[in-house]
Amino acid sequence: MTKNFKMVAKTLFGMEELLAQELRQLGASSIEIGTRNVSFEGDTGFMYKANLCCRTAIKILKPITAFNIFTEEDLYKKIYEMPWENYMDVKGTLAVNATVFSEVFTHSQYISLKTKDAIVDRFRDREGVRPDVDLDHPSLRINIHIDRNICTVSLDSSGESLHKRGYKVESTLAPINEVLAAGILMLSGWQGQCDFLDPMCGGGTILTEAAMIACNIPPNLNREEFGFETWPDFDVDLYEKIEEAALSKVRDFPHKIYGFDTDPIAVKKAKENIKSANLNEFIEVKQQDFFQSEKEGDKSLYIVFNPPYDERISVNDIEQFYGSIGNTLKRGYPGTQAWMITSNMEALKFVGLRPSRKIKLFNGKLEAKLVRYEMYEGSRKASKQ
Template sequence: MAMNFKMVAKTLFGLEELLAQELRQLGGSSIEIGIRNVSFEGDTGFMYKANLCCRTAIKILKPITVFNIFTEEDLYKKIYDIEWEQYMDVNGTLAVNATVFSDVFTHSQYIALKTKDAIVDRFRDKTGERPNVDLDHPTLRINIHIDRNICTVSLDSSGESLHKRGYKTESVFAPINEVLAAGIIMLSGWNGQCDLLDPMCGGGTILTEAAMIACNIPPNLNREEFGFETWPDFDVDLYEMIEAAALKKIRDFSHKIYGYDLDAIAIKKAKENIKNANLQEFIEVEQQDFFESEKEKAAPSYIIFNPPYDERLSLNDAENFYSSIGNTLKRGYPGTQAWMITSNMEALKFVGLRPSKKIKLFNGKLEARLVRYEMYEGSRKAAKQ
């Protein structure tokens, strides 16, 4: 019987409830929501499944020990005492990442260095050799989390951040993170029930994540590697069984996902990324000015987009740009639910529509709002009646 153990899934601010829901649906237990994280329990197979199938997780960590520390020497000694030879070979490589919330320990890079020293010294004392550090492709990624005097040591089962799905080889200016894109689509309630348009699609991230949601394709199917694949206890047969079971749940999708962008280079990159994800049959992109477009058919639809904020727009331009968004939605897109994320709170006022929902999120370090505009057929009053 496989043993369950505690794990922690890290996510972006505002997506914690979604991630908890995903873990619940996948079969996780003892789910507890934190800030930018969700803790849960499952066995090794569930750890593989969470990495493969969670759309809103950035990392899946497996804590191996928790202890109190009061000095740097405490940290060194307690890390040194962990039987690291269970988790890696002296010929392997390691990388340490630290997060610190403490008055005593204030420098996360120094904590990471001290941890690395303790592990390397243990191997040298026991075998006469030392493992090397490799920050890009280590055999073992170790995560140190210090909250005041409590230190949690975890193994990072994901490796590189899970937002790196593997399909995005072509990047555009200010691309949206894949986990954030998936989270926005899930928060909007769209899951393939009608057409979806991203009218400022850039490199196609929202479109690609939407197609994977609509078809129930595991988001990390295209990744080259997860962290757990280099662990000594990696069970390749178990992983392949979990992957095969997830692939059986892929479903067909009968509506249309399409994207516009004014920039021909962005369209070229979007097509390349969509092709890398093998989703060309579900997504159409074309060079088109959203402000000169209108809805193609009368059926209900969704618009989800991440317009430029103001890095390259003056406030004058931003006023015109955001008022054009409102005018285009009113004129050309009746019967549409429009969702937009922006960190330009000032420019939002110029849209000239009242949002029926506002959700606080972060796009990178920028505080942002995800807003919903409901574009009714005819007048709002008539639509309500």
């Protein structure tokens, strides 16, 4: 029986509660919510499971030690003294990244360099050879976190950021981050309860994440590898068992997920990405102008989308564009709820609908709002009665 240890899952601003809930449902213990992170406890198998199954995690870190440091020499000395040969082979490669919140240590890149020097010097002094640095595919990724004078050293069990799910073969202009897309869907309450539409679908990220949630497919199933797979203690049989158990919980989805985009190239790219995720049977994408569309029949419909903000994708008349969003929802989509994320707060005023919810998020560095509009059949008064 392997024993539990502490881990830290990193996430995006505003997703902390969602991630804590995911970890709880997967079976984590001692969950504590921080800013852009959630700490928890679990065993090695749980670490594998969290990487495979968490939709809103960007990284799963395994802290291995923490100590006080007051100078850069302290850092070098303490890192040098650690038994790095237990974590990697001298023939392996390493990459170090650092985050720093301190008045003494201000340059994260320098901290990364100093850490790397200490590790390679230890190997050189003990074995006469040194491991190489590989920033793209190292056999060990090390994370240094300095908060004032406390330095925490962690192993990065994820490898590349977990938003890189592995299904995206084609990228569009201003694509939405997969973790952000999954988080938006989860914040909106989407669980696969009815038909779903993304009316401005771009490369199809929201559609893909919506289908994976609806079918309960592990989000990182398509990834080529996780960081822990190159660790000396990687247990391939245990990982395969965990993957099998997660796949046994996949469910069928009886409704329809579809996306529109006016750009034929975006439509083609979305179809490629959806095919790469093996979700063709659940998602249909067509070249269609949302402003010329209306809801088919009287079935329930869930709408979630990420319209242009006039930042990376420019729009001729952004106020008119956002006005058309409001008009189309009112005219063509009665009895639906629509969620959209935007960082253009000025343009949002021109939608002409009052949001029933607003949630602050960030899309990259842009502060954004996720808003919900409820389209009532007939007048709002009548629907209340």
